[in-house]
Amino acid sequence: MTSEKPIIALIQEHLAGDLSNLPVFNSVAIRIQQALARHDFNMDDVLELICEDQSLAGKILKVANSSYYAGLSKVAVIKDAIVRLGFQEIANIAIIASQYDSYQSSNEVLNRKMQALWAHALSCAVGAKWIARKSGYPDIAAEAFMGGLLHDIGKLALLKVMDDIVRSGESRMVLAEPLVDEILTSLHDEVGYNLMRSWNLPESYAAISICHHKRDFDCSNILLVAVRLANMACRKVGKDIIPDPDLSLVLLPEVQTLGLKEITLAELEIAVEDAEGLAI
Secondary structure, three states, rough: OOOOOOOHHHHHHHOOOOHHHOOOHHHHHHHHHHHHHHHHOOOHHHHHHHOOOOHHHHHHHHOOOOOOOOOOOOOOOOOHHHHHHHHHHHHHHHHHHHHHHHHHOOHHHHHHHHHHHHHHHHOOOOHHHHHHHHOOHHHHHHHHHHHHOOOOHHHHHHHHHHHHHHHHHHOOOOOOHHHHHHHHHHHHHHEEEHHHHOOOOOHHHHHHHHHHOOOOOOOOOHHHHHHHHHHHHHHHHHHOOOOOOOOOOOHHHHHHHHHHOOHHHHHHHHHHHHHHHHHH
């Protein structure tokens, strides 16, 4: 009689293959991001990519008209959304619009974690963008948004792998929340980094994935600093899988790096709490 493999061993086996096959990204949305990274794109290229997936196109328009992005009038076509918001914002919206459906599972524990992770990702994205603007770095605001949205993508990948293991019957183990939290905490940084590299996403986002929890980090990397601070603000206000309401933001080295005052940190907490304007 053979014994069942430990859940960690099963997860590692799943992650040993081609990570680009994990169902965590929409291929069209990623190709838009990759096009922007090459700097050799134009509006027609972006429109052509979006039109490959009409469902995604519809979701992009819905997000573009959400309370977070909406202007004085509604946009009815993708071209108008690009003109109003710009290429980077449209690329970000494409990721948002395509990501939501990935954060769902039929397993009660995993689904609860995925939904909490989705709320955290959105809040961190909004917070990182807000920090970049408030700190005097508006030129990286759109990148900060994407860095915040994807910083914990390793957690989603792990949850997807666990969901696949449970559904396939590879393991009969009951996935209790403490075990899931332990797996996510210990493995998600490296998994996220490897996932970013496998999809050829910009190195700046991969660096955020691997460094957003490290004690020693490059404080000159403002993109990373913004995401780290937004991540901690989310944890403080409860927009995290493992919240920490007693966390003191003012003592964080990221705050010292950016020179933010307590009143600004209070405004940041409000910003990440109010990220629901991006709801799909």
